[in-house]
Amino acid sequence: MSTPLERMADFDLTEDQRAVRAAVREFAEKEILPHVEAHEREARYPTELIQKLVPLGYFAPMVPEEYGGSFIDTMSYGLICEELARVDWVVASVVSVGNSLLAKSILRFGSDAQKDRWLPAIARGEILSSACLTEPGGGTDLGNMQSTATRVEGGWRLNGTKVFISHAAHAGLFFVVASIDRERKHKGVTAFLVDPKTTEGIQIGEFPMRTLQRDNLAEVHFQDAFVPDDGLLGEPGGGFPVLGAALEMGRFSVAMRCIGQAQRCLDLAIPYAMEREAFGKKIGEFQMIQKMIADMVARTEQARAVAYRLGRMLDADVGRASLESSLAKLVASEAATQNALDAVQVHGGYGLSAEYEVGRLVLEAKALEFGEGTSELHRKLIAEFALGVRKQ
Numbered sequence: 001m002s003t004p005l006e007r008m009a010d011f012d013l014t015e016d017q018r019a020v021r022a023a024v025r026e027f028a029e030k031e032i033l034p035h036v037e038a039h040e041r042e043a044r045y046p047t048e049l050i051q052k053l054v055p056l057g058y059f060a061p062m063v064p065e066e067y068g069g070s071f072i073d074t075m076s077y078g079l080i081c082e083e084l085a086r087v088d089w090v091v092a093s094v095v096s097v098g099n100s101l102l103a104k105s106i107l108r109f110g111s112d113a114q115k116d117r118w119l120p121a122i123a124r125g126e127i128l129s130s131a132c133l134t135e136p137g138g139g140t141d142l143g144n145m146q147s148t149a150t151r152v153e154g155g156w157r158l159n160g161t162k163v164f165i166s167h168a169a170h171a172g173l174f175f176v177v178a179s180i181d182r183e184r185k186h187k188g189v190t191a192f193l194v195d196p197k198t199t200e201g202i203q204i205g206e207f208p209m210r211t212l213q214r215d216n217l218a219e220v221h222f223q224d225a226f227v228p229d230d231g232l233l234g235e236p237g238g239g240f241p242v243l244g245a246a247l248e249m250g251r252f253s254v255a256m257r258c259i260g261q262a263q264r265c266l267d268l269a270i271p272y273a274m275e276r277e278a279f280g281k282k283i284g285e286f287q288m289i290q291k292m293i294a295d296m297v298a299r300t301e302q303a304r305a306v307a308y309r310l311g312r313m314l315d316a317d318v319g320r321a322s323l324e325s326s327l328a329k330l331v332a333s334e335a336a337t338q339n340a341l342d343a344v345q346v347h348g349g350y351g352l353s354a355e356y357e358v359g360r361l362v363l364e365a366k367a368l369e370f371g372e373g374t375s376e377l378h379r380k381l382i383a384e385f386a387l388g389v390r391k392q
């Protein structure tokens with residue numbers, strides 16, 4: 001029998017979607033969660049855990065069966081992201097980047113040859129994917145990117161540096177954006193599919209962070225890296241529409257990951273509040289602790305309301321959902337960060353001790369406020385829609 005909170009979270013899901021959530025949660029808690037702290041301490045990338053997703057169909061749920069994937073509805077895919085993120089940022093990110101940014105973009109904009117080349121390999125779990133968008137000069141103003149793609153016989157030469165690139169050292173496929181004409185700003189931006197293992201002129205370097213030590217981020221240098229014509233995704237100068245569609249889907253999966261993290265904070269804070277005592281009472285009996293718990297529930301459910309609706313809209317194929325994806329990403333990512341801060345507060349000083357998981361979640365949640373667009377970018381986009389100066 002489900003608790004009132006579980007009933008609320010699951011209320012408007014179908015039976016199948018509830019079953020997906022339950023199965024992924026059981027798997028994630030049993031197979032992934034016990035290893036995450038050790039991976040973080042040892043700065044180890046969770047390669048073996050990622051491979052466990054493949055036979056269960058959690059690795060490539062957006063890849064159609066004709067390419068060997070385990071295709072399911074978008075909402076269920078979001079639930080996979082939510083439940084994986086509830087236990088591990090990195091494993092959830094692999095699924096989110098590989099499906100939302102790469103597989104979906106190839107399905108939407110790729111040629112038949114590109115689909116045949118990449119999608120079966122993604123589906124079999126043979127290759128992980130990275131999206132190379134952000135540059136040292138900035139990640140928000142992508143229309144002003146410095147990386148260039150120069151036309152040469154039979155293809156393009158890429159030059160430039162990308163930073164903060166998740167999974168880059170482990171990936172077998174890069175989604176890269178570069179400009180074919182920097183004067184044309186966003187109209188010069190062009191998307192490419194690049195094989196980092198066989199392309200000469202790509203160097204992958206370390207990108208040290210204060211969080212996510214699990215060997216996750218890298219910087220990527222392109223020095224006259226040759227990409228053949230069949231690596232072009234979409235049209236020359238047509239990278240922005242490709243990016244827009246990819247990021248919309250990416251914002252959905254990141255929002256769902258944020259909900260997973262927000263939920264995890266609640267799952268950790270509630271038992272602690274019911275166990276820890278001060279002044280002869282359980283701290284959960286103090287109203288100020290109860291306020292934090294209530295706010296955490298409210299934020300998590302607000303995030304579910306907007307993100308689940310977005311998932312259903314994407315399943316209904318309503319066309320572009322830029323406003324809704326910005327809203328979901330904004331609300332869910334800020335909920336995750338605030339829940340992590342509150343969960344630490346409930347734990348008192350132990351919240352920051354190595355003994356408890358909750359302190360790690362603060363920076364991991366904060367990191368989700370940056371990927372797929374910052375809160376400021378999303379507020380800007382939402383305001384522009386509200387003011388009528390942006391139509392899509």
Ligand SMILES: Cc1cc2nc3c(=O)[nH]c(=O)nc-3n(C[C@H](O)[C@H](O)[C@H](O)COP(=O)(O)OP(=O)(O)OC[C@H]3O[C@@H](n4cnc5c(N)ncnc54)[C@H](O)[C@@H]3O)c2cc1C
Pocket residue numbers: 130131132133134135136137138139140141163164165166167212217367368370371372373374375376377380
């Ligand atoms: C853990 C992690 C993983 C990541 N993974 C990837 C990845 O796999 N691939 C990838 O390409 N990138 C990745 N990123 C990078 C991320 O996408 C960027 O950090 C993000 O897009 C912001 O870019 P920036 O950090 O250069 O900030 P900037 O663009 O320099 O912005 C700095 C500040 O100014 C604000 N700002 C900018 N423009 C405006 C405006 N018009 N109005 C108001 N405020 C504004 C921003 O919101 C921000 O607060 C990752 C980042 C992190 C932290």
